[in-house]
Amino acid sequence: MSPETQAPHWEWYYIAMYFYIGGISAGAYFIGSLVELLGREKLREISRIAYYIAFPLICITPILLIADLGQPARFWHLFFYTKDITPYINHQSPLSVGTWALLIYSGMSFLSFLNVLVADGRLKSPALRSLLKLFNRIPHKVYAAIGSFFGFFVAGYTGVLLNTTARPLWEATDPLIGSLFIVSAASTGAAVIARALKRQNIVSGEMLERLELFDRVAMIFELLLIIMMVIIAGQYASPILRGWYGLMFWGGTVAVGILAPLWLNWSARRPTTSVNNPVLLGAVLILFGGALLRITLVQAGQIP
């Protein structure tokens, strides 16, 4: 461990929020594309809603990322080396590889977004229609598969990016933050789909049941990962055990964001309990917990 590393001073409202929103988008897209690839007619609404959510969310993220740069106008240097204007990628840098993955994922989620717009008869723009026609020579399932692969990449590389530094908390929790962010992305993605389905009142019992089942598995997995992470970090876990970040992590992420929804999720399985409210509340709690997970891990790793 290094005694005197410096913190990057990333702002929570830019970087942690990017990790969070990118994760939700990628998680939702992954679930939507998987359902599409499985070809489940009964669950078609899940894909539709997922594609509607994924693209607008991912559109927010470049704004957050560019705003945090010291030289925002130079963001394009991430794609081209300025000395000879050739495409550039640094395979050793999760930030560099992740930027390209984000670009590819954005493209795929854009195509899927256009696809559902056409299916719903909402796409009026002739230019966009012909663009989609050009891409639709390849079956949409191919885009969905590529998109969910890079979506997972976007959800997970952010954790690998933190682990691949010399900051004590991030170094000591290596290699688990990437896994934790992936699982949280899947869980928040499922939650946002459940919430949107509810809002549109197009929800069938089976769809919610399946989303809940998946969320349950993800949350149990997330809980196990958090316990493992704290154990392997040992004394270096202290920034997330004490003070405000400790409260946010254990009270917010673990108790409110995982244990409470798990309990609601569990009790909703019993036929006597009303299904409606727990699902709604559970989804909101999961989304709240996912935000605090990113904020605490990103910010607590930067305190001196």
Next chain:
Amino acid sequence: MAKGMFVDTSICTGCKACQVACKEWNELPGEPAHFHKVPDRPYQVAINFTGNSYDNTGQLSATDWRHVRFIEQFNENRTEARWYFSSDSCKHCNDAGCLNACPVKAIVRTDMGNVFVQQDVCIGCKYCIPSCPYGVISFSEQSGTVHKCTLCNDRIHNGLGTACAKACPTGSISFGEVEELKKRADARLAQLKMRGFTKANIYGYTEAGSLNVFYLFMDEPSVYGQPEHPVVPQRRLFRSAAITVLTAVAMAVAALISFREQGTKKNGEVKP
């Protein structure tokens, strides 16, 4: 051939001439964090120096590329004191965490082995900052980019040594070919050991793929604020990525099971 510096802390007197020479040659301004507005003064006042030590800057920063570290050890009643000094800077690691982390190739290694930040390429993403196991590279709000010691890139490419080494009055900092400097360091270490300084050690032969700026310390590296076993973060990248991919596969399997055709068994379903 790689150029570098050998810092023999056993003969450093803590005069800070190296800090001054570095500031002058590189035209570095005063550390902004040291100056603050106070009521009733139209100008900013220097009020944020360490104040409890002869160490004036406390750490390296975007405007302090060299920092003479004061290790001030006193006994209970302060009748005895032991002072160590160590002039610290970027070590120009041969496996440099900052260079590995840079997503835009702003941080490069020149033909002389020094690690250099191209100011016109840097985008200020700040990822190199936590990637340096020594906490050297720093962000400047003024330029929106990162800065650190360049090993006087302009001087050494024009046949001069570094400004700090040139200014050092005791020869504690010497500039030259790394291989030559190592010979000198080994000889000095042998001499000190012979004279009974058993704790003396060379820091930088193995750390981070070997350091082009390396040190002779009179005590453990940790006494001088240097990590005993610095890990270049990217050496952990493969494992970290592999575990994350495995988790992604596990989540895909969980999703397949959750959303597959047969579905879960309904509560109370009875097998025939």
